[in-house]
Amino acid sequence: MLTREQWTEKFVEVIAHASSQLPPDVLEALKRGRDAEEPGSLAAKALDSILTNVEMAKGNWQPICQDTGTPLVWIHHPVGMSTRMLTAAFEEAVRQATAKQLLRPNAVDTLTDKNTGHGQGPGIPTVHCEEWDSPDAEVRVILKGGGCENCGAQYSLPNAKLKADRNLDGVRRCILDAIAQAQGKGCAPGIIGACFGGDRGSGFVESKRQLLRRLDDHNPVPELDTMERDVLDQGNQLGIGPMGFGGKTTVLGVKVGNLARLPASYFVSVSYMCWANRRAGARITPKGEVQWLN
Amino acid sequence: MAKLTLPCDEATIRKLKVGDFLELSGRVITGRDSAHHWLIHDFRKEVAPFLKDSVIYHVGPVVKKHEDGHYTFVAAGPTTSAREEPYQADVIGKYGLRGVIGKGGMGTKTLEGLEKYGAVYLHAVGGTAQVLAEAIKEVQQVFQLAEFGVPEALWVIRVENFPVVVTMDSHGNSLHAEVEKSSKAKLEQLLGLTS
Numbered sequence: 001m002l003t004r005e006q007w008t009e010k011f012v013e014v015i016a017h018a019s020s021q022l023p024p025d026v027l028e029a030l031k032r033g034r035d036a037e038e039p040g041s042l043a044a045k046a047l048d049s050i051l052t053n054v055e056m057a058k059g060n061w062q063p064i065c066q067d068t069g070t071p072l073v074w075i076h077h078p079v080g081m082s083t084r085m086l087t088a089a090f091e092e093a094v095r096q097a098t099a100k101q102l103l104r105p106n107a108v109d110t111l112t113d114k115n116t117g118h119g120q121g122p123g124i125p126t127v128h129c130e131e132w133d134s135p136d137a138e139v140r141v142i143l144k145g146g147g148c149e150n151c152g153a154q155y156s157l158p159n160a161k162l163k164a165d166r167n168l169d170g171v172r173r174c175i176l177d178a179i180a181q182a183q184g185k186g187c188a189p190g191i192i193g194a195c196f197g198g199d200r201g202s203g204f205v206e207s208k209r210q211l212l213r214r215l216d217d218h219n220p221v222p223e224l225d226t227m228e229r230d231v232l233d234q235g236n237q238l239g240i241g242p243m244g245f246g247g248k249t250t251v252l253g254v255k256v257g258n259l260a261r262l263p264a265s266y267f268v269s270v271s272y273m274c275w276a277n278r279r280a281g282a283r284i285t286p287k288g289e290v291q292w293l294n
Numbered sequence: 295m296a297k298l299t300l301p302c303d304e305a306t307i308r309k310l311k312v313g314d315f316l317e318l319s320g321r322v323i324t325g326r327d328s329a330h331h332w333l334i335h336d337f338r339k340e341v342a343p344f345l346k347d348s349v350i351y352h353v354g355p356v357v358k359k360h361e362d363g364h365y366t367f368v369a370a371g372p373t374t375s376a377r378e379e380p381y382q383a384d385v386i387g388k389y390g391l392r393g394v395i396g397k398g399g400m401g402t403k404t405l406e407g408l409e410k411y412g413a414v415y416l417h418a419v420g421g422t423a424q425v426l427a428e429a430i431k432e433v434q435q436v437f438q439l440a441e442f443g444v445p446e447a448l449w450v451i452r453v454e455n456f457p458v459v460v461t462m463d464s465h466g467n468s469l470h471a472e473v474e475k476s477s478k479a480k481l482e483q484l485l486g487l488t489s
Contacts, residue, residue: 180477237484
């Protein structure tokens with residue numbers, strides 16, 4: 001069994017991966033986007049620059065983006081492990097990673113408006129712990145920057161303006177609207193995590209959890225798999241393009257989950273993730289052996 | 295790719311148009327949310343000479359402080375400029391800025407300010423923090439570091455061949471306005487909202 005200090009060490013490694021090593025499926029999607037754009041266009045040049053940047057960050061183990069974001073953390077842990085200990089260990093990992101410039105000092109006290117200087121504060125990072133039956137632990141992290149977080153949107157259906165009723169077509173309409181509203185401001189080409197159902201809080205959390213999925217996976221629910229493909233195709237028809245310069249590559253992936261809802265409520269929560277989908281995962285055995293997950 | 299040396303004069307800026315690629319060299323100052331609020335609420339004479347005829351870069355860098363006290367930028371891509379929309383045109387006019395570096399574009403108030411004062415919006419590629427940090431050769435000075443913290447301080451930097459594209463010029467043209475118009479028309483078509 002690892003000590004709290006040892007957990008912190010492991011978590012710093014996971015943060016280093018997330019900050020500097022873009023997942024291979026995201027890299028492939030960016031390359032496909034670059035190849036689809038007109039050679040010499042603003043869109044192609046933006047994607048070339050992005051691909052160069054990904055390689056530089058990877059080789060030097062430096063942050064892909066200076067906005068190292070909010071660390072969103074999901075930990076599965078064996079029966080009986082203290083979630084308070086794991087949370088404290090991750091908070092300490094954020095402080096250590098900030099001191100090493102793997103993360104930017106990214107927490108601002110909202111009463112004094114002072115940056116805490118060490119990257120941590122109430123609500124940053126957000127750590128979700130869940131018990132499971134395995135003796136191993138699994139930690140998954142997303143670093144989500146502020147520019148794309150500001151592009152998130154929540155809809156309450158029905159919505160007359162979008163002709164969105166309380167059904168799957170209504171959900172599709174909301175997600176497309178959110179992509180159009182974001183334009184290039186969330187660092188397009190983006191990745192969409194969405195959730196319908198839940199309350200205003202749980203819906204957004206689930207929309208973010210969807211961002212843990214690989215871009216090339218399939219939604220196990222056939223209707224949602226179809227919706228994901230349709231919205232990806234239609235989102236790219238909007239022509240917003242990389243950085244909003246215009247072009248064919250506006251979204252790299254769309255991932256949709258659902259929760260139960262109250263009879264009175266029907267929320268569609270949309271989280272926009274920038275192209276720099278800094279996602280990392282590791283499975284950690286009781287002896288501390290690490291297996292990296294994509 | 296055309297080169298632009300900073301500081302520069304108004305005539306040089308007036309020649310630039312939407313779609314031009316540029317490599318910037320010379321002195322630039324950084325500033326984002328706290329900085330714009332601070333610049334607008336008084337005349338900050340200590341930083342004014344660094345703004346005059348130069349450009350302000352919307353960025354919150356990751357910065358390393360070395361043992362001898364000097365700083366380098368570890369990662370430094372642009373932040374979303376839209377948040378400075380209420381202040382930008384006034385900051386440009388008040389301090390004689392010739393442009394802004396950022397991402398995502400800005401709105402009509404800024405576009406009018408660019409035309410009135412002779413300035414441009416220069417778009418750097420969002421998220422390319424390593425490519426852009428490599429073009430930042432030196433950190434010369436910093437203002438408001440203790441008050442605003444690392445991301446929000448005003449850093450005076452020297453850049454070399456810093457790549458940008460003009461997306462809003464000083465003649466009323468905005469690539470962002472064009473793309474927004476065409477993409478929203480497409481959305482209405484896809485959703486069957488066109489009457």
